[in-house]
Amino acid sequence: MTRLVVGPFNRVEGDLEVKLDISEGQVVDAWVTAPMYRGFEQILEGKTPGDALVIAPRICGICSISQSVAASRALADAMSLTPAPNGRLAANLVAAAENLSDHLSHFYLFFMPDFTRPVYEKRPWYDDVAQRFAAVKGAASQQFLPARNRLLHVIGILAGKWPHSLAIQPGGTTKAVDQGERVRLLAVVSETKRFLERVVFGDSLEAVLALETTAALKEWAGRHAASDFGRFLAIADDLKLDGLGKTPGRMMSYGAYPGDESLWLARGVWENGVQSQLDLTGVSEDPASAWLSGGPGHPFETDTLPDADKSGAYTWCKAPRLSGGVAEVGALARQSLAGHPLAQAILKQSGSTVFGRVVARLIEAARLIVEMDGWIGGFRLKDEFCTHGKMPDEVQALGTTEAARGSLGHWMVLKGGAIHRYQIVAPTTWNFSPRDARGMPGPLEQALIGASIQEGETTPAAVQHIVRSFDPCMVCTVH
Amino acid sequence: MSKAPLNVLWLQAGSCGGCTMSLLSEGAEGLAVDFETFGLNLLWHPALSLESGGEALEVLNRVASGKTQLDILCVEGSVLRGPNGSGRFQMMSGTGRSMASWVKELAGLSQYTVAVGTCSSYGGIPAGGGNPTDACGLMYNGDRPGGLLGDGYRSKAGLPVINVSGCAPHPGWIFEVLVSLARDEFGLEDLDIFARPRLFADHLAHHGCARNEFYEYKASASVLSERGCLMEKLGCKATQASGDCNLRVWNGGGTCTNAGYTCIACTSPGFEKAKNFQETPTVGGLPVGLPVDMPKAWFVALAALSKSATPERVKKNARSSHITVPPAKGRVKS
Numbered sequence: 001m002t003r004l005v006v007g008p009f010n011r012v013e014g015d016l017e018v019k020l021d022i023s024e025g026q027v028v029d030a031w032v033t034a035p036m037y038r039g040f041e042q043i044l045e046g047k048t049p050g051d052a053l054v055i056a057p058r059i060c061g062i063c064s065i066s067q068s069v070a071a072s073r074a075l076a077d078a079m080s081l082t083p084a085p086n087g088r089l090a091a092n093l094v095a096a097a098e099n100l101s102d103h104l105s106h107f108y109l110f111f112m113p114d115f116t117r118p119v120y121e122k123r124p125w126y127d128d129v130a131q132r133f134a135a136v137k138g139a140a141s142q143q144f145l146p147a148r149n150r151l152l153h154v155i156g157i158l159a160g161k162w163p164h165s166l167a168i169q170p171g172g173t174t175k176a177v178d179q180g181e182r183v184r185l186l187a188v189v190s191e192t193k194r195f196l197e198r199v200v201f202g203d204s205l206e207a208v209l210a211l212e213t214t215a216a217l218k219e220w221a222g223r224h225a226a227s228d229f230g231r232f233l234a235i236a237d238d239l240k241l242d243g244l245g246k247t248p249g250r251m252m253s254y255g256a257y258p259g260d261e262s263l264w265l266a267r268g269v270w271e272n273g274v275q276s277q278l279d280l281t282g283v284s285e286d287p288a289s290a291w292l293s294g295g296p297g298h299p300f301e302t303d304t305l306p307d308a309d310k311s312g313a314y315t316w317c318k319a320p321r322l323s324g325g326v327a328e329v330g331a332l333a334r335q336s337l338a339g340h341p342l343a344q345a346i347l348k349q350s351g352s353t354v355f356g357r358v359v360a361r362l363i364e365a366a367r368l369i370v371e372m373d374g375w376i377g378g379f380r381l382k383d384e385f386c387t388h389g390k391m392p393d394e395v396q397a398l399g400t401t402e403a404a405r406g407s408l409g410h411w412m413v414l415k416g417g418a419i420h421r422y423q424i425v426a427p428t429t430w431n432f433s434p435r436d437a438r439g440m441p442g443p444l445e446q447a448l449i450g451a452s453i454q455e456g457e458t459t460p461a462a463v464q465h466i467v468r469s470f471d472p473c474m475v476c477t478v479h
Numbered sequence: 480m481s482k483a484p485l486n487v488l489w490l491q492a493g494s495c496g497g498c499t500m501s502l503l504s505e506g507a508e509g510l511a512v513d514f515e516t517f518g519l520n521l522l523w524h525p526a527l528s529l530e531s532g533g534e535a536l537e538v539l540n541r542v543a544s545g546k547t548q549l550d551i552l553c554v555e556g557s558v559l560r561g562p563n564g565s566g567r568f569q570m571m572s573g574t575g576r577s578m579a580s581w582v583k584e585l586a587g588l589s590q591y592t593v594a595v596g597t598c599s600s601y602g603g604i605p606a607g608g609g610n611p612t613d614a615c616g617l618m619y620n621g622d623r624p625g626g627l628l629g630d631g632y633r634s635k636a637g638l639p640v641i642n643v644s645g646c647a648p649h650p651g652w653i654f655e656v657l658v659s660l661a662r663d664e665f666g667l668e669d670l671d672i673f674a675r676p677r678l679f680a681d682h683l684a685h686h687g688c689a690r691n692e693f694y695e696y697k698a699s700a701s702v703l704s705e706r707g708c709l710m711e712k713l714g715c716k717a718t719q720a721s722g723d724c725n726l727r728v729w730n731g732g733g734t735c736t737n738a739g740y741t742c743i744a745c746t747s748p749g750f751e752k753a754k755n756f757q758e759t760p761t762v763g764g765l766p767v768g769l770p771v772d773m774p775k776a777w778f779v780a781l782a783a784l785s786k787s788a789t790p791e792r793v794k795k796n797a798r799s800s801h802i803t804v805p806p807a808k809g810r811v812k813s
Binding site for chain 1: 570
């Protein structure tokens with residue numbers, strides 16, 4: 001048995017260290033460490049409730065809008081305020097633009113460069129992939145970054161800037177859209193759609209979204225090998241990524257993108273092919289393995305306080321649990337629970353693996369751009385974009401949303417007109433959870449077991465793929 | 480370009496990663512092309528480079544041992560000195576050493592040290608509230624000199640840390656400073672009193688604000704989403720905050736105030752200490768923070784005069800989310 005420490009683990013958002021026990025070329029046990037703590041929950045205590053809109057988004061420079069949305073919903077919940085329909089559409093658009101930008105950033109900048117590693121130089125796809133997805137200087141990133149910049153104009157128009165905006169408020173958004181701006185938004189979305197069709201998929205979005213089975217996807221991949229998604233599918237087939245990094249597969253989504261009556265992407269829990277209702281009173285956080293004091297409990301009733309010398313701890317991350325069990329979040333969970341046939345088919349066939357997690361993200365990218373177009377058309381330009389309410393002095397409130405990498409919740413308790421407690425449970429807190437008090441490891445810790453390590457590898461490629469397939473955001477994980 | 484490219488090493492201390500996310504919006508053909516064009520060679524970046532784990536450590540160790548020359552050290556994020564000065568709130572993974580000690584060591588080797596964002600400049604949001612992690616900037620604790628490296632720090636080229644503040648900074652601010660360094664065209668005279676590049680800090684965020692007519696007449700919004708000036712009631716600090724934010728726009732045309740929300744002075748040291756960001760503190764009905772260089776009596780007199788002279792159009796539009804009265808009156812014939 002040998003112990004391998006992998007760090008600094010880069011091309012994830014923030015700091016990550018992974019410890020592996022290796023025996024006979026396989027990972028037999030894994031510990032995931034989030035080595036940075038900034039204390040946002042402590043900083044928020046005592047603040048005016050509205051200041052959460054300034055502070056919480058600055059937890060994360062890549063999920064900033066998602067943090068805004070969760071904070072604004074917690075404040076709206078506190079005031080029992082219903083946002084203006086226009087503001088709801090604008091917030092959906094801003095969140096969708098961030099989500100889509102994050103999905104593509106993950107694919108092009110964080111995930112694909114690992115296939116350019118010399119360990120793959122004998123694979124038939126290597127030369128093409130190495131020039132296309134080389135980190136920093138690859139041909140693909142030169143196409144992708146300008147497209148990303150253009151997509152972020154959606155946020156420039158509706159929310160001033162990215163990252164870190166104050167435009168999303170409890171009652172909607174601060175910016176009323178005029179006729180010219182609606183057309184500018186439509187133009188950005190149509191250009192992004194063309195980028196997806198020409199570069200990412202090499203096919204119309206309608207055709208991509210019509211793929212409902214793994215057999216149809218495989219057949220499509222053969223015909224679209226020259227697109228970036230096609231390139232990934234060829235690699236996935238060759239390296240059997242549908243057998244890599246399998247988690248227990250209990251999937252959760254808080255649901256996202258509210259419409260007039262319901263969420264566009266439904267909330268729920270998926271386990272063994274069965275979909276059930278999500279009960280958020282069943283959420284708890286357990287600091288057993290974290291350098292944090294206190295015991296397990298619901299976020300309304302627990303604090304986050306450092307205890308750097310705690311014995312047996314190995315991370316700053318708490319272990320979130322749903323009704324006592326591990327849950328995985330992200331695009332595969334979200335799309336399966338939202339009823340997307342291909343996401344469900346993949347989950348049923350191979351479970352949650354590197355393959356499914358990456359495919360679901362790109363399918364969601366295609367779905368988002370189609371939906372964004374409709375939301376822009378839905379603005380009633382003469383109507384208000386923001387409603388206003390009165391904040392009670394004492395209340396418990398919850399704001400939830402889905403960031404690109406999964407479920408995000410803000411649990412807020414107000415006392416005497418100020419924030420008494422503000423607990424944030426972020427997507428990667430779920431996915432990169434450490435062991436809980438019973439010793440149950442989190443989804444990534446379980447996914448790493450069985451990964452093969454080649455002789456002499458100090459930065460094992462399989463481990464890189466598995467870790468990054470979750471699109472981790474470590475700065476959200478511990479905040 | 481005949482000069483050898485400058486080696487740039489980027490570290491993320493107690494950061495949200497947003498400064499990097501902002502910088503990625505630079506360049507019509509992507510950042511890599513612009514870096515190459517202007518003689519900047521990225522040695523390693525935690526969010527972008529291929530090298531991970533042991534490979535990344537090799538790059539860092541080559542720099543630390545002097546085998547690779549370090550021309551520009553970019554640090555993003557607050558330095559977390561706690562608990563009890565140990566720096567254990569952020570350990571550089573895989574090294575068993577605190578990020579604070581890495582930054583301190585490498586800053587001793589760099590020709591230039593650039594603090595990217597308000598966190599590494601002055602401490603930023605992590606230094607807010609009770610500052611639970613003892614967060615600081617490279618040469619500042621808020622607006623007080625000090626920080627990780629101390630007031631006396633000078634990089635090998637003889638400059639203090641260059642504070643490209645902003646939360647997050649404009650991609651152009653970061654890029655233009657790095658390119659000016661590569662072109663050997665950046666010196667002490669290009670920094671303001673808080674060591675911010677004057678290329679953005681010579682302006683006030685107020686300059687170019689589309690709400691200026693409302694400001695002139697003190698026609699104020701009473702709630703966010705109204706079109707009026709945000710200074711009197713809603714906490715806007717643009718008349719006091721450094722930055723060319725409204726002159727060079729963000730993400731294809733946006734700015735904070737044009738999008739309807741207040742300037743929170745995110746380029747200023749100590750901005751995180753504000754309470755109730757979206758409300759203007761007043762004493763005797765007067766805003767506590769007055770526009771830079773404006774005497775109080777002058778402000779009172781001007782405000783009274785301009786309020787008495789406010790046109791009906793400006794008054795009405797200030798309290799509406801949409802323009803209700805256009806400048807040209809009447810309607811086109813049907």
